[in-house]
Amino acid sequence: MARQVLLWILICLPAVVVAQPSAAVDAQRQRVVLALATEPPSLDAMVATDQISSFVLSHVMEGLLQYGPSGELTAGVAQRWELRPDGARFWLRRDARWSDGKPVTANDFVFAWRRAVNPETASQYAFILYPIANAEAISRGELPVAALGVEAVNDYELAVRFSAPCPYFLSLTAFMTYYPAREDVVQRWGRAYASDHDKMLYNGPYTLSRWVHSAHLTLSKNPRYWNRGAVALSEIDMPYITSDAGAQYNLFKDGRIAMAALDTGTLGDAVERGYEVQQFLTGSLFFLQFNFREGRLTANKALRKAIQAVMDPALLVYKVIGLPGVLPAYSLFPMTVRGGEGPLRDVHPEPRIRYDLRRARQWLAQAQRELGLERMPPLVLLAGDSPRAAQEAEYFQYLLSKALGLEVRIDAQTFKQRLEKMGRGDFDIVVGGWGPDFDDALTFADLFSSWNENNRGRYRSDEYDHWVRIAQQSFEPAQRLRAFAEIQRLVVEDVPILPTYESANIYVQHPRLQGMRRSIFGGDPNFRYARVQ
Amino acid sequence: MAAYILRRLLSGALTIWFIATATFFAMHAVPGDPLSNEKAVSPEIRANLERRYGLDQPLVRQYGIFLGNMLRGDFGISFTQENRRVNDIIREHFPVSATLGLVALIMAAVGGVIGGSITAYWRNRWPDHLLMLLVIAAISVPSFVIAALAQLGIVGLNRVVGLPLLPVGGWGTLSHLWVPAFVLGLGTMAYLLRLMRSSLLEIMESDYVVTARAKGLSPRQVFFRHQLRNAVLPVVTELGPTIAAITTGGFVVELVFAIPGLGRFFVQAVQQLDYTVIMGTTVFYGAFLVLVVVAVDILYGFIDPRIRLHKRAVS
Numbered sequence: 001m002a003r004q005v006l007l008w009i010l011i012c013l014p015a016v017v018v019a020q021p022s023a024a025v026d027a028q029r030q031r032v033v034l035a036l037a038t039e040p041p042s043l044d045a046m047v048a049t050d051q052i053s054s055f056v057l058s059h060v061m062e063g064l065l066q067y068g069p070s071g072e073l074t075a076g077v078a079q080r081w082e083l084r085p086d087g088a089r090f091w092l093r094r095d096a097r098w099s100d101g102k103p104v105t106a107n108d109f110v111f112a113w114r115r116a117v118n119p120e121t122a123s124q125y126a127f128i129l130y131p132i133a134n135a136e137a138i139s140r141g142e143l144p145v146a147a148l149g150v151e152a153v154n155d156y157e158l159a160v161r162f163s164a165p166c167p168y169f170l171s172l173t174a175f176m177t178y179y180p181a182r183e184d185v186v187q188r189w190g191r192a193y194a195s196d197h198d199k200m201l202y203n204g205p206y207t208l209s210r211w212v213h214s215a216h217l218t219l220s221k222n223p224r225y226w227n228r229g230a231v232a233l234s235e236i237d238m239p240y241i242t243s244d245a246g247a248q249y250n251l252f253k254d255g256r257i258a259m260a261a262l263d264t265g266t267l268g269d270a271v272e273r274g275y276e277v278q279q280f281l282t283g284s285l286f287f288l289q290f291n292f293r294e295g296r297l298t299a300n301k302a303l304r305k306a307i308q309a310v311m312d313p314a315l316l317v318y319k320v321i322g323l324p325g326v327l328p329a330y331s332l333f334p335m336t337v338r339g340g341e342g343p344l345r346d347v348h349p350e351p352r353i354r355y356d357l358r359r360a361r362q363w364l365a366q367a368q369r370e371l372g373l374e375r376m377p378p379l380v381l382l383a384g385d386s387p388r389a390a391q392e393a394e395y396f397q398y399l400l401s402k403a404l405g406l407e408v409r410i411d412a413q414t415f416k417q418r419l420e421k422m423g424r425g426d427f428d429i430v431v432g433g434w435g436p437d438f439d440d441a442l443t444f445a446d447l448f449s450s451w452n453e454n455n456r457g458r459y460r461s462d463e464y465d466h467w468v469r470i471a472q473q474s475f476e477p478a479q480r481l482r483a484f485a486e487i488q489r490l491v492v493e494d495v496p497i498l499p500t501y502e503s504a505n506i507y508v509q510h511p512r513l514q515g516m517r518r519s520i521f522g523g524d525p526n527f528r529y530a531r532v533q
Numbered sequence: 534m535a536a537y538i539l540r541r542l543l544s545g546a547l548t549i550w551f552i553a554t555a556t557f558f559a560m561h562a563v564p565g566d567p568l569s570n571e572k573a574v575s576p577e578i579r580a581n582l583e584r585r586y587g588l589d590q591p592l593v594r595q596y597g598i599f600l601g602n603m604l605r606g607d608f609g610i611s612f613t614q615e616n617r618r619v620n621d622i623i624r625e626h627f628p629v630s631a632t633l634g635l636v637a638l639i640m641a642a643v644g645g646v647i648g649g650s651i652t653a654y655w656r657n658r659w660p661d662h663l664l665m666l667l668v669i670a671a672i673s674v675p676s677f678v679i680a681a682l683a684q685l686g687i688v689g690l691n692r693v694v695g696l697p698l699l700p701v702g703g704w705g706t707l708s709h710l711w712v713p714a715f716v717l718g719l720g721t722m723a724y725l726l727r728l729m730r731s732s733l734l735e736i737m738e739s740d741y742v743v744t745a746r747a748k749g750l751s752p753r754q755v756f757f758r759h760q761l762r763n764a765v766l767p768v769v770t771e772l773g774p775t776i777a778a779i780t781t782g783g784f785v786v787e788l789v790f791a792i793p794g795l796g797r798f799f800v801q802a803v804q805q806l807d808y809t810v811i812m813g814t815t816v817f818y819g820a821f822l823v824l825v826v827v828a829v830d831i832l833y834g835f836i837d838p839r840i841r842l843h844k845r846a847v848s
Contacts, residue, residue: 035702035791042615049570122581125573140577195616211618215704215793240703242791245683247702251791254688254701416565416806423573433571453573455741 009383022237024258027532030233032258032513035240035248039214044194045179047123049526057176058523059219059236064090064109064158064173065523068505069515069529073170073375073439077104077180077203078158085165085475086131087149090173092156097224098182099202106152108180112139114145114175115186125177128437131166140403165473167480168440174522177436205231205528212258213240232531249508258510259525260503264323267506275508279325282505283520284334284435285444286329287497288381288396291428297379298428298457300371304495306363306368310403312355317501320395321388325504332448332491334502336520339470339481344441348485349491364404378407382427385412389431392500422456430456432497439521441484445471448496458497541830545823552819553603553812567612567806586612599812599844608813613805619813622798627817629704629796630787634780636710637718641779642647642772644722646765649729653764654756656734664726671723680716680789687712700789713790717783721775725768733764773829777822 012365027358048054064081068074078090085131096104117126119141133149149161162169170214171176184200186193194200197211205225209217219236222228240251245263248385249270252260262270262277270277288311290298297303313328323478331350339347348462368376378398381394393410400406408429409436413421422430434454446452450460464487471483491497516530568582583589587598602609608619648668652661671679689698700709736742737760743757784796795814802810 039614041613044616047615051571101814116617119577119581120585122578122585124570124578124582126573126581127575136577139581141581191610192543192616213614213622214747214797215629237703240791241793242702244788244791247684247789247791250684250688251701254691254697256697256701413805416567416569417563419569419571420565423569453575456573 019393021024024252024255025510025532027512029234029235030532031237032510032530032532033237033239033256033520034259035087035242035257036217037241037248039241040217042194043208045176046112046121046181047125047274047406049124050174051121054176055221055523055525056208056217056219057099057179058204058308059206059527060208061176061179062085062096062177062204063168063180064092067519067526069454069517071517071519071521073174076174078173081170083167083170085162087162089153089168090158090159090160092158093226094156095226096203097226099207099222101224102171102182103155104180104203105155106154106158108182109158109178110148110150110152111183112179113150113184113343114148115181117148118145123177125175128172128175128177131162131164131172133161133163135163136356139153143222144216154464159425164249166473167473168438168442171439173519174521178310206236215239216241219328231525231528236527237330238369252508258513259516260508262506262508267323270508276511277324278509279504280518281327281334281336281508281520282324282435282503282524283334284333284433284465284503285334286431286433286501289428289430289497290433290459290495291425292458292460292496293425296425296428297367297377300367301494302363302367302370303376304498306360306401306404307354308353308495308498309363310399311500312497313500316395320391321501323504323506327502327504329413329499329502331488332444332497333441333484333488334444336502337436337444338439339441339484340477345488347481348488350488361403364406368370376406378409379428380411380426381408382411382413382418382421382430384418385414385429392431412417425456425458432456433503436520441480442468442471445484445487448491455496457496459494461490461494461496464490466493538831541827548823549816549820553600553816554596556815557599558592559810560806560808561592561595563806565791565806567808576836578666603812603816608810608816611802611810613802614806614807619809622810623795623813625796626793626798630783630796631780633710633717633783633786633792633794636714636775637720638721638772638779639718639782640715640775641718641722641725641775642768645725646717646729646761646768648722648726649733649764650756650761652726652730653733653737668723668726671719676716676720677785678765678803679719680713680786683712683716684789702789704792707722709790709792713783713786713792717779717786721779727762728771729768732767733760736760736764770796773825773832776819777825780821 004525018034022033036052038052040056041050042048042053043057044058048057053428062076064076064078065073066076077091077092077096080091087200092104092106097103113129115121116123117129117135117138119139126139134143134147137143138145138148149163151159153159180203182201189199192199197208200213202208202222204276205222205227206219207222208217209220210216217238221231221234225231240257241388242248245261246266248257248260249262249266251257267277292299313330317326317328330352331345335343336343337344361405368374381393381396383389391413393412397410400408411427421427434444446468448455448459449465465485467483471480471487474480474483505518512533514531514533517526517528518524566588568579568586568588580589587595590598606620611617611619614622634726648664652664655661684701687701690699691697699712703709742755742759745759783794784800786792787794787797798810799814799818802814
């Protein structure tokens with residue numbers, strides 16, 4: 001038995017030398033090889049929620065508008081458009097085609113949007129269509145899907161009615177939930193729709209030509225894409241799926257993949273080897289969120305102010321996190337949020353609270369007076385269970401104990417348990433974060449409105465709500481900017497959250513891969529305009 | 534014999550039912566649920582999701598539906614891999630884990646037997662000391678460290694040779710198999726090696742070996758005919774339970790080497806509280822384990838006459 005096995009192994013050994021894995025980039029064939037962190041959980045654009053799915057979908061699909069080479073909104077399936085306070089109108093290009101050759105029509109958008117708000121579809125992103133008339137009522141099951149305020153005037157003209165003015169609607173149309181879908185294909189596959197590469201259609205620059213689940217995805221240039229002349233890469237191959245950063249970095253070092261994310265463990269090695277380390281702000285904000293529920297100590301404003309006065313985000317970022325690119329956060333709006341031409345905060349700089357121990361102790365004394373407490377009971381800090389989360393939580397614990405003598409109990413929980421406790425309000429302070437959905441400051445601004453489910457601390461301010469409504473509905477750019485500035489001010493004054501840092505990715509990239517764009521919106525990274533030199 | 538087999542199969546089925554039921558209620562008792570996400574959703578969207586996945590039903594009713602579906606061999610649709618059936622996930626990814634595990638097991642068995650023989654043959658001399666040192670390292674160093682080191686080793690090797698001799702990760706060809714299988718089987722190999730060594734040492738002292746030598750057989754004949762054959766029996770005995778452990782326990786190796794095996798789904802499903810995948814993989818692995826144990830029990834009856842006689846005498 002053992003002898004036979006040995007023989008078999010010897011016979012197979014030559015295969016080791018014969019199998020030649022392909023190189024990371026190939027200029028002749030304009031091909032790149034990448035690794036994915038996970039299998040895309042869903043390529044059904046109307047229900048997809050995560051970043052990996054968004055990355056794949058943004059290459060194989062296209063909405064009415066899309067993001068151009070420098071991240072600006074530009075024409076997609078729609079050739080031109082008109083935005084009014086009561087609605088919008090889109091004129092579709094005639095040469096937009098599905099991967100089976102049929103034209104992309106206005107009906108494909110009507111069908112997809114109706115399906116996205118249909119309660120039976122149960123899309124987590126249904127809310128992103130709520131600016132469209134009746135969307136919310138349909139999602140509640142109060143109106144039929146046909147009542148949705150979108151209509152195909154003809155095959156190439158789409159009319160949208162709003163429930164309330166929506167000045168940022170154009171940026172929404174580039175979001176994946178707004179992608180078109182073909183009714184016949186969705187009906188044909190039912191619940192298996194988009195579960196395999198041949199159970200869906202594509203209208204973007206690439207098609208998914210191979211999908212071996214959890215193992216291998218291949219994107220091939222779509223010969224029917226209307227703007228195929230602008231697409232340089234003929235193939236994006238992803239034969240590795242692993243969330244292990246070390247493994248991805250090893251693949252990069254071995255010349256198998258064209259880019260790899262770095263972490264504190266691999267950064268040093270990358271620098272030593274002389275790789276050019278790149279960085280990119282992801283647009284996500286991290287913060288400490290306070291609980292305002294009745295009976296919580298953190299509902300006391302003076303206590304929150306005391307904590308605010310000793311919190312120094314720069315110290316956290318440079319001494320504890322220690323990753324290049326990460327920025328200390330001082331505002332609800334990260335530096336990546338635009339307001340007019342440049343960053344919103346260039347127009348309206350945030351009010352900044354400086355570290356002030358004396359002032360902090362005054363606030364704390366006031367809090368104790370107001371609460372009628374001789375000594376502050378311990379505060380519960382709810383946090384994640386990753387090593388990095390533990391490190392941050394311990395820093396906050398140390399800071400509050402050292403500066404204010406406050407006892408902090410860290411409640412480290414696994415992902416789902418943490419979410420459950422956040423929803424239930426079982427915390428005094430929780431470590432939270434937010435990644436923007438669309439390219440408008442509102443994606444951050446409405447987070448702490450009284451009706452937002454992500455306002456897990458139940459902060460409630462009529463003034464805050466008032467400015468959010470203005471930001472949501474005003475068509476006056478100056479008035480909107482003013483609203484955002486007021487919201488930014490309120491976050492500093494009322495302290496519903498304490499911003500801690502703006503996250504960044506660091507990564508290495510093959511020097512011959514050009515034009516690849518890291519993007520905050522519309523799928524990251526973006527290879528639409530990439531090429532191999 | 535038939536009655537014995539039937540009885541073992543029945544108790545196996547009961548075990549599977551118990552595993553399924555315990556897992557079902559334990560899983561639902563864990564706070565949180567598969568539908569929650571970092572971004573919270575409004576109550577009406579939440580209600581739609583619960584309806585779609587049947588989580589709006591009372592727990593006992595959900596259990597009833599689950600049992601009914603399980604009997605029909607249908608574990609439903611994954612919560613995290615939307616639109617994918619759990620049956621498909623198992624069907625597509627178990628063969629990967631099984632292939633990897635089987636090769637790992639063969640490597641472990643071959644390596645264990647050869648290594649054990651070497652250490653016993655040269656007892657208390659340098660090959661013995663060296664191998665036993667490696668065995669202790671293989672048992673005590675966690676697999677994620679060994680996997681990462683092995684991967685670094687491949688990168689270094691490819692660099693020195695100047696061509697991609699071994700792939701760093703991925704799946705599809707035979708060459709993708711060797712290093713991950715070796716890493717996966719290393720712990721088992723070390724364990725079997727020790728087992729083989731002690732068993733061989735015991736036999737070397739036994740009377741019939743002395744007799745064989747006295748008969749004038751060459752050391753080689755004594756070793757292969759008398760010692761090895763008898764010493765390998767306990768190793769074969771251990772292989773049964775190890776098959777199940779090794780074909781299911783490859784999570785870390787699968788992650789590091791980017792191998793699309795079922796082990797990853799098993800662990801990630803628990804982290805994500807993906808109810809249907811947890812139930813599907815647990816019941817599947819449970820059934821697999823039970824079947825292997827039953828099969829080994831039955832095989833014993835055929836291999837070892839003493840067990841067969843004993844069972845007959847009882848029944």
